[in-house]
Amino acid sequence: MPNGTHWRDMLSQQGHGGRQLGGEAPTPTPTLAAIEPERDEALELDLAEYRPWVLQRGRSRPAALLDLRWYDARAGLWLGCAIAYPQLAAAEYIGDGMVSLDFGKRQFVLEGDGLGELVRRIQDGSVIRIQEYAAAIWPRRPVGAIINRIKRLGAAMEGPPPR
Known part of the structure; x- marks a missing residue:
């Protein structure tokens, strides 16, 4: 394990310095309140x-x-x-x-x-x-x-x- 890294950080996708494993910034996921129900x-x-x-x-x-x-x-x-x-x-x-x-x-x-x-x-x-x-x-x-x-x-x- 690299110095100063906690084992839980290794399991999360945002573990490596707040970035996802691909090196890209994390994309926010919409919350349930932000998802508008479809109008019939x-x-x-x-x-x-x-x-x-x-x-x-x-x-x-x-x-x-x-x-x-x-x-x-x-x-x-x-x-x-x-x-x-x-x-x-x-x-x-x-x-x-x-x-x-x-x-x-x-x-x-x-x-x-x-x-x-x-x-x-x-x-x-x-x-x-x-x-x-x-x-x-x-x-x-x-x-x-x-x-x-x-x-x-x-x-x-x-x-x-x-x-």
Whole structure:
């Protein structure tokens, strides 16, 4: 061992006078705080085409929250909530026209058509947004799956009144 060198310094790449073994200056590694998470463009509202639900693109990490949104025509605003996926205790359905989601104190009933695929996608955790059809936003009624109404039930009724 060279004079004045500690054995731990020999094991690290920065041991030789603060330089890496190749003689180059060390390159800083980004910290977790410096790494910006990717923004999913699928979450942006598409005013041209109604989509009753939005699926997560890529499965690098599981969806943390399920976003439910509906349009209040009187206020001209979107209302909604995002609920943690692990809180989903049950998903019940009646045919292709009604789905209920039980998040403990919060329950939601979805009414529409073609909701069987939605149930399958919720089961695998790939749905990141469910949105109600709003004629004020999309004047042309879509062909295929549609959510006509998202009805909020349950004990926790803070926020807008149930519809």
